[in-house]
Amino acid sequence: MSQSTHHGDPDALIGPGHTMATLTDKISGIVLTQKHPLQWFAITGIAAIFASLLGLTVLNLFFTGIGVWGPNNPVGWGFDIINFVWWIGIGHAGTLISAILLLLKQEWRTSINRSAEAMTVFAVMCAGMYPLLHTGRPWLAYWLLPIPNTMGMWPQFRSPLIWDVFAVSTYATVSMLFWYVGLIPDFAVLRDKATKKVQKVVYGMLALGWRNAARHWDRYETAYLLLAGMSTPLVLSVHTVVSFDFAAGIIPGWHTTVFPPYFVAGAIFAGFAMVLTLSIPLRIWYGVDDLITDKHLDNMAKVLLATGWIVTYGYAVEAFMCFYSGSTYEEFMLLNRLKGPYWFQYWSLLLTNCLLPQIMWIPKLRRNIWALYFVAMSVNIGMWLERYIIIVVSLHRDFLPSSWGMYAGSRWDWAMFLGTLGFFTTAFMLFVRFLPMISIAEMKALVPHKPGLTTGGRGAAAHH
Amino acid sequence: MAQVFPKSSNTLSKASIVVAGLVVAALGLATININRTTYVNTQSMPIDQVVQFTHTHHVGSLGIDCRFCHFSVEESSFAGIPPSKTCMGCHSVVWKDAPILEPVRESYRNDTSVEWTRVHDLPEFVYFNHSIHVNKGVGCESCHGRVDKMPLMMRENSLNMEWCLACHRAPEKFLRPKDKVFTMGWDPVKELGVSQEELGLKLKEENHVQSRTNCATCHR
Numbered sequence: 299m300s301q302s303t304h305h306g307d308p309d310a311l312i313g314p315g316h317t318m319a320t321l322t323d324k325i326s327g328i329v330l331t332q333k334h335p336l337q338w339f340a341i342t343g344i345a346a347i348f349a350s351l352l353g354l355t356v357l358n359l360f361f362t363g364i365g366v367w368g369p370n371n372p373v374g375w376g377f378d379i380i381n382f383v384w385w386i387g388i389g390h391a392g393t394l395i396s397a398i399l400l401l402l403k404q405e406w407r408t409s410i411n412r413s414a415e416a417m418t419v420f421a422v423m424c425a426g427m428y429p430l431l432h433t434g435r436p437w438l439a440y441w442l443l444p445i446p447n448t449m450g451m452w453p454q455f456r457s458p459l460i461w462d463v464f465a466v467s468t469y470a471t472v473s474m475l476f477w478y479v480g481l482i483p484d485f486a487v488l489r490d491k492a493t494k495k496v497q498k499v500v501y502g503m504l505a506l507g508w509r510n511a512a513r514h515w516d517r518y519e520t521a522y523l524l525l526a527g528m529s530t531p532l533v534l535s536v537h538t539v540v541s542f543d544f545a546a547g548i549i550p551g552w553h554t555t556v557f558p559p560y561f562v563a564g565a566i567f568a569g570f571a572m573v574l575t576l577s578i579p580l581r582i583w584y585g586v587d588d589l590i591t592d593k594h595l596d597n598m599a600k601v602l603l604a605t606g607w608i609v610t611y612g613y614a615v616e617a618f619m620c621f622y623s624g625s626t627y628e629e630f631m632l633l634n635r636l637k638g639p640y641w642f643q644y645w646s647l648l649l650t651n652c653l654l655p656q657i658m659w660i661p662k663l664r665r666n667i668w669a670l671y672f673v674a675m676s677v678n679i680g681m682w683l684e685r686y687i688i689i690v691v692s693l694h695r696d697f698l699p700s701s702w703g704m705y706a707g708s709r710w711d712w713a714m715f716l717g718t719l720g721f722f723t724t725a726f727m728l729f730v731r732f733l734p735m736i737s738i739a740e741m742k743a744l745v746p747h748k749p750g751l752t753t754g755g756r757g758a759a760a761h762h
Numbered sequence: 763m764a765q766v767f768p769k770s771s772n773t774l775s776k777a778s779i780v781v782a783g784l785v786v787a788a789l790g791l792a793t794i795n796i797n798r799t800t801y802v803n804t805q806s807m808p809i810d811q812v813v814q815f816t817h818t819h820h821v822g823s824l825g826i827d828c829r830f831c832h833f834s835v836e837e838s839s840f841a842g843i844p845p846s847k848t849c850m851g852c853h854s855v856v857w858k859d860a861p862i863l864e865p866v867r868e869s870y871r872n873d874t875s876v877e878w879t880r881v882h883d884l885p886e887f888v889y890f891n892h893s894i895h896v897n898k899g900v901g902c903e904s905c906h907g908r909v910d911k912m913p914l915m916m917r918e919n920s921l922n923m924e925w926c927l928a929c930h931r932a933p934e935k936f937l938r939p940k941d942k943v944f945t946m947g948w949d950p951v952k953e954l955g956v957s958q959e960e961l962g963l964k965l966k967e968e969n970h971v972q973s974r975t976n977c978a979t980c981h982r
Contacts, residue, residue, distance in 0.1 A: 448920070
């Protein structure tokens with residue numbers, strides 16, 4: 299049903315026959331009028347059950363303490379940090395698509411940016427949950443901020459963990475703003491097309507009085523570009539800082555300079571895998587394969603391939619340095635990865651992150667949704683395993699054999715991980731239900747221009 | 763369907779930006795300051811006891827030395843709370859049948875302790891030691907206030923960490939000669955004609971007083 303192009307040009311970014319009006323109707327119709335496919339109800343229902351599981355695990359954590367999780371001595375970091383890094387990494391694709399690709403004028407970002415930004419926002423929420431809950435007393439989390447508290451002391455500014463607080467909170471704020479600012483013209487469309495009073499009021503409030511005036515568009519474009527400019531460094535900085543959490547430590551396997559670049563590449567790698575994971579089913583269920591076209595899938599697959607190689611290069615340099623450094627501990631760490639108790643996870647990581655994505659070299663498979671879905675899932679798993687390996691293998695056997703130990707996620711660790719997956723999916727499904735999952739305003743710019751319409755205006759003159 | 767919002771809602775929403783800013787600022791200030799209020803740290807609130815013992819009377823009027831009752835304040839981390847025997851030394855003579863003193867007499871007869879409610883109680887994760895403070899010349903008054911003017915014992919200071927640190931960062935602001943540690947209402951300008959600053963720096967030097975702000979000083 300998918301890859302065989304039902305329209306002429308295989309590289310088109312928008313199906314044929316679309317005009318400004320059909321676009322508006324199609325995208326806003328999903329929210330306002332269309333009945334939702336059965337799959338929507340099924341997935342949202344299941345996801346909501348898992349989201350409730352998250353609530354349960356968090357309650358249990360509050361009443362019992364973080365001992366319900368797996369971390370122990372010597373493995374003081376476990377699922378909490380693994381999942382934190384995994385989720386925060388996923389968010390990066392959204393920012394890359396919305397900011398960097400916008401500045402680079404990559405038009406193919408247009409139909410996937412909205413959902414990728416939503417994904418970013420929800421992924422950052424899931425990520426942020428972990429360190430906050432790991433404090434054990436999240437109601438005291440404001441201690442992390444440099445405010446004059448009753449302890450008469452500031453946070454430790456020399457610690458990467460405090461840089462993390464700033465990096466992630468800036469990231470969350472900017473992503474949310476970016477998403478919202480982009481949505482404003484679309485809220486106005488929804489407000490104007492809405493037939494129910496509730497919809498009119500809610501979308502009307504969110505639209506902030508948008509009237510499609512030329513002045514509005516002018517300011518909108520400036521704000522949007524400014525935000526894009528602000529988010530661009532964030533794509534690099536956030537995961538760099540996250541990698542410092544490790545690289546600034548002296549544990550074998552952590553203390554390396556290759557961490558920042560390969561963490562950033564890994565984040566984009568993981569993020570694009572998640573964008574594919576989400577957009578392929580949407581394409582099928584909502585029949586928007588004329589908006590998220592094969593060309594989009596093809597481009598995303600290429601990004602996946604490229605960042606996958608950077609990550610693979612990172613693994614290779616890591617392994618090389620272990621021997622080249624001449625440090626016994628580093629060398630042991632590598633051997634311990636290869637044939638220690640967690641060998642299975644390490645080899646699975648190489649398989650899922652490095653080997654399997656190579657099928658994307660074949661152009662046909664880049665447009666085959668089954669192949670793409672397979673690779674996306676493989677990378678989702680692989681990137682999770684990567685963080686597992688980095689954290690658990692390095693910590694469980696460090697310098698002193700007398701203090702070696704083993705780690706396994708507890709029942710509650712797994713429950714919470716499934717819970718965040720459920721929360722993420724629920725949030726995303728609600729987004730699909732209540733917000734335009736493709737930017738109406740921006741898509742209009744892709745419609746072939748009729749003579750008489752000037753270029754550039756994002757459909758300013760269109761509609762009403 | 764017609765638009766539901768009239769044009770005037772634009773003004774309203776612009777105003778709401780200002781209001782939102784104020785609300786955020788207020789919340790921030792509240793978060794910072796709520797832990798400093800007496801409501802949270804129960805500072806300056808008299809605490810009800812089984813026997814309404816007053817320091818005003820025993821210290822202020824009778825002039826009994828702190829160490830007569832808080833016997834271990836110079837040698838130990840714990841200042842010491844007097845046993846009923848200490849009270850009965852006088853109260854088997856004065857006020858010997860007063861109903862207010864019945865719990866003291868009863869505990870004396872049964873060889874039990876009077877159940878005082880603690881007024882100062884640091885969390886378990888904080889290590890505090892009276893003897894070092896007393897022996898380096900920090901007066902009871904610097905931490906406990908004018909005890910001789912307290913009809914019922916109350917906490918003069920918050921005992922927040924910032925309070926401990928304010929002194930540990932600059933102990934010279936509080937140091938006094940060692941023989942004045944137990945005196946209430948002592949004032950260097952009146953008694954010696956020197957400013958606290960001058961005296962403090964001198965005493966700091968003489969008694970080798972250190973500024974201790976390492977976390978492990980108090981969290982061991």
